[in-house]
Amino acid sequence: MLKVIAACGSGMGSSQIIKMKLEKVFKKLGIEAxxxxxxxxxxxxxxxxYDVVVCSDSLIGTFANATAKKVxxxxxxxxxxxxxxxEKVLEKIVNAQ
Structure with missing residues (x-):
């Protein structure tokens, strides 16, 4: 099972929306997370x-240390x-294996 963290600036609305969208996409693709x-x-x-971090494009740089650890x-x-x-889950998770 993948461990995924969805992040936004304040941790309230946007990250919750990302989480809900991820749940739908993972269910559709048959990915347990x-x-x-x-x-x-x-x-x-x-x-x-975590195995995966999902955030806004503008926040990617925040996770340089995690990327170095293969997150x-x-x-x-x-x-x-x-x-x-x-599209990004398919590219970065499914097709990358």
Whole structure:
């Protein structure tokens, strides 16, 4: 089971939306995942404990240390787009294996 953390600036609305969209996409693709959502500071400190971090494109740089530890970091241009989330999950998780 994948451990996924969804992060946004404040940890409230946007990360919850990302989490809900991820749950739909993972279910559609048959991927078992445990998804947690939080603010960027909390996510940065915990990222190494997860397999995947999903955040806004503008926050990707925050996770350089996690990337160095082989954590997959997915940046989104449109947090509301299930299509974009699905494309990036396929590219970075499913097809990367």
């Amino acid at each position: 445990s998804i947690y959502h939080t603010n960027i500071g909390d996510a940065k400190s915990q990222a190494a404990n 997959i970091v997915i940046g989104l241009k449109n947090l509301l787009s299930e299509k974009e989330i699905e």
